[in-house]
Amino acid sequence: MLIHEYLTKKAPIVAVLLLALFYSCHAPRYVTSADYQRYEINEDTPTTAAGADIAQLITPYKTQVDKEMNTVVATLPQPLIKQKIESTLGNWLADAIADYVENETGRKVDLAICNYGGIRIPMLSAGPLTVGDLYELMPFDNYVVTMELTGSTLKQLLERIKDYGGWPVSGTLRMEVNNDQIEKALIHQEPLSPDKTYFVALSDYLANGGDRLDFLSVLPHDNLNVYYRDALIESAKRQKEIVATIEGRIIFQDQ
Structure with a gap:
């Protein structure tokens, strides 16, 4: 070069x-x-x-x-693609963050998310997955943080995700939207409860109010002091072979 x-x-x-x-x-x-x-x-x-x-x-x-x-951390039997409403790349990313947080904290993650714009490349190609690939995927120094959110606040978060046409979310969520309304939201296959507290993993950028999430910026969060990309690297190393599928995590009935 x-x-x-x-x-x-x-x-x-x-x-x-x-x-x-x-x-x-x-x-x-x-x-x-x-x-x-x-x-x-x-x-x-x-x-x-x-x-x-x-x-x-x-x-x-x-x-x-x-x-x-050039260090290889895992292999991809098939490419992982970025797209809306749901994608294989987004699904793996959100699940990988949930996996990392659960391993670090010993707690079950109710929801892990990533903003769509935070994914900076359109795909990860099939074959060896390197550290450099994940630096290109997540070049920003955003930290992984966790938050305790009430069901009502989590509903606000899901409304924002709906407004953006879908973001990467972990497999713990099933959400259906019809006529711009959230008709169903399940966490761990149970209806979202406004009075329940949920353990959520996200980036410090979002926790601090980025991407119109101002309502989160006034709430406390716990910074795990690890960059998103480094959490992905650690999760990929554990996984070794990465496979992701489209599961209907977010469905827009009118599309």
Whole structure:
């Protein structure tokens, strides 16, 4: 890959991993002075002396990053596709987050969700699933959090999911919509109860009110201090072979 292409496409991942490596291996240091040399990067850079200097500088780090990104965590017998109302990619993602939270907390998850826009690629191809694939799938540093929601608040959340035409939800939910109204909502095959408290897994972005979920931002949540993508990596490693199907988790009767 040309150096300018690498810097354009991979720089964020390089920066994250290099910072992690630096801070894990050294005591805190403080900058007292700095010197730098400016390089202008363009299409001709790889053939210039500056391009050679930059390539020499980043090659050791690129090698280390490539090794990490190419690590295989699971296999996909079939591709996982992103689409609405329900998709194989969305189903696996939500179930994987539920799996991670249950393993970490020892509690049964009543619902795990992800906003549709948070999935940044249209599919995961059949074959080996790598760490790099999951970085592309979830490039943002969103944390997994849990919330205790009353049935009435959870109903508000389901209304938002309905308004968006469906989001990835875990297999614990069965919801039917007709004429823009939620006619049925089952959690663990039981009707949603307004007085019951439900254990929900989601991202800190959503818990803090993102995607018009303002009503969640005033409620407490527990941050598990793990990024969504890292939770997916851990769940994929346990699963080893990933298969997901369309199950009718959300049905729009009038579509």
